[in-house]
Amino acid sequence: MRALYDIFAQVFRSIAANKLRSFLTMFGIAWGVASLLLLIGLGEGFRSGQRRGLAQLGTDVxxxxxxxxxxxxxxxxxxxxxxxxxxxxxxxxxxxxxxxxxxxxxxxxxxxxxxxxxxxxxxxxxxxxxxxxxxxxxxxxxxxxxxxxxxxxxxxxxxxxxxxxxxxxxxxxxxxxxxxxxxxxxxxxxxxxxxxxxxxxxxxxxxxxxxxxxxxxxxxxxxxxxxxxxxxxxxxxxxxxxxxxxxxxxxxxxxxxxxxxxxxxxxxxxDTIKSERTVGLIFTAMDVFLGGVGIVTLALGAVGIINIMLVTVTERTKEIGLRKALGATSRSILMQFFLEGLMLTGLSGVIGILAAAGLMFGLGAMMGNNQMGFDPPRLVPWSAVMALGTLTLCGVVAGLYPASKAAALEPVEALRKE
Incomplete structure (x- = not known):
């Protein structure tokens, strides 16, 4: 338990030591997540508004x-x-x-x-x-x-x-x-x-x-x-x-x-039933398209994190060699860099989701019981789950590959690096 606590402390110290780089990395992912959720939320608002408009005519007319x-x-x-x-x-x-x-x-x-x-x-x-x-x-x-x-x-x-x-x-x-x-x-x-x-x-x-x-x-x-x-x-x-x-x-x-x-x-x-189905298909296609764009965006963000983590491994080669010479195991080194990558993506994703939810809540409060042809954007649960799932996968990839590179370093060779 103590070892795990030490690893987490080292992860946070490492992130804090490179504030600007960590902020820019997290901002990019949070922006991508928030944009994805907002776009899908707007689409669902339009879909809901169209359904409500057709419902004003009657049911299955x-x-x-x-x-x-x-x-x-x-x-x-x-x-x-x-x-x-x-x-x-x-x-x-x-x-x-x-x-x-x-x-x-x-x-x-x-x-x-x-x-x-x-x-x-x-x-x-x-x-x-x-x-x-x-x-x-x-x-x-x-x-x-x-x-x-x-x-x-x-x-x-x-x-x-x-x-x-x-x-x-x-x-x-x-x-x-x-x-x-x-x-x-x-x-x-x-x-x-x-x-x-x-x-x-x-x-x-x-x-x-x-x-x-x-x-x-x-x-x-x-x-x-x-x-x-x-x-x-x-x-x-x-x-x-x-x-x-x-x-x-x-x-x-x-x-x-x-x-x-x-x-x-x-x-x-x-046929209002057929019209409603057509509108539903259009917005479903939009959701799929936007979801695909969002996943690609998040994947690109993960590539950025992998790149940054590899740079971090290179910068800290001597530190890694010293820690391994003092008895740190490859597993602890692997865990530290893996958690660092996962932490960057996970925290960024949560911030993006919370920002999108807060913005959509604010827009809904401003619009109130609107008389326009669309409803306020709303956080769609499946889009949030998809974003979290994609981020988790990206975080694993972004943390695991650089972590394995760090754990594979030999102490003697690492200590020779300047």
Whole structure:
């Protein structure tokens, strides 16, 4: 135990004797570790922010809109437009085996909303009872629609967060009345803020029952069905069955509108599940790339430490010879130089990890509950483990090779060195 204590004391004395060289060596490795963790942490912040942004839309949502049917596959001349309908939605609910839920809505942005205090021009959406089951619609005040609201075509409205402020600035809105293109509606609820940043389109919406919307403000255009809707949005049974669910829906829509389901150009849709996977793959590739660059950087740092330790062995050749002549064993010499190299890399790595963690914590505190499209960078456990593992390996290599050179010196030959 005493011998081990003496070895550690000698290691620290040796490091302290060359302060500038030790500092520069440790700084280079600590900088590399901190940079690696920060880059991966930033990537994970962007990944988390993108996931959170998609989650604001809803869970496992696939969105479909009316499209145009090409006269010939892969041709864009003589295309015939078609509109989705409420009957299409019912067919998807009953016939699509791999769809767990589906909803339809009408979205119109040409309807003027007026209260006794102000006016607004946000979009008006006619929605079904199950809309919040598929799309994110958090209620801040009041209530959502019930079955009687839709069955009786009630004149009730739910305001988006921004529209609530515009139509009732500094005043209570629940129970109050507004007009939509002259029709009088009572406010029964207010939606909490949706999304982040300056994109207020989701928050400047009004929601009314779909049955009321179809009665008062149906879809406009020539030769379109009376039950036309702007969009059908649905969820697969599980996220892994998104392609199977889309195939079911394509088959149903194609049969009902008179074209082949293999004509992909006829479908206008957005699969948020696929988008999330694509974003995940991009950021995973970035993590792998950055991790590889970080490992190479740390390996180069280890080469630097090996070089410095070899220089140290050369400088201390006479000292090594004297110690061996006085009875020091090759094992103790080996252990001293090995621990010195390992200490330099290990201490540098810990400092780098702590510096990166502190900086990321500070950035997170500064950003707080940000409304931007990305989250604060965060320390990713696997990147810290990878950095420590790489540093340990580098430390072993950086300490073992110079240590073996030192231990192999013969006392007589070492004492002759100047």
């Amino acid at each position: 696939i969105m479909m809109w009316g499209g145009t049917i090409p006269a010939m596959p892969n041709q864009h001349t003589g295309m015939r437009p078609y509109k989705l309908t409420l009957a299409d939605t019912d067919a998807i609910r009953t016939q699509a085996q791999h769809v767990r839920n589906a909803t339809a809505f009408i979205n119109r942005s040409d309807l003027k909303q007026v209260s006794e205090f102000s006016s607004s021009g946000g979009s008006v959406m006619g929605v079904e009872l199950n809309y919040p089951e598929i799309r994110n619609l958090p209620m801040a005040q009041g209530r959502y629609f019930n079955a009687d609201d839709l069955a009786q075509h009630r004149m009730v409205v739910i305001l988006g967060q921004k529209n609530n402020k515009l139509l009732f600035p500094g005043r209570p809105s629940l129970g109050a009345f507004i007009t939509i293109n002259g029709a009088r509606f009572q406010v029964i609820g207010v939606v909490d803020k949706i999304g982040r940043g300056n994109n207020d389109s989701e928050n400047q919406r009004l929601y009314i029952p779909l049955s009321t919307m179809m009665q008062l403000f149906p879809m406009t255009g020539e030769n379109i069905p009376a039950d036309s809707v702007s969009s059908i949005q649905y969820q697969p049974l599980t996220a892994d069955l998104n392609e199977t669910a889309k195939a079911d829906v394509h088959r149903i829509i194609a049969e009902r509108h008179g074209f082949e389901p293999s004509v992909k150009d006829a479908f206008e849709e957005w």
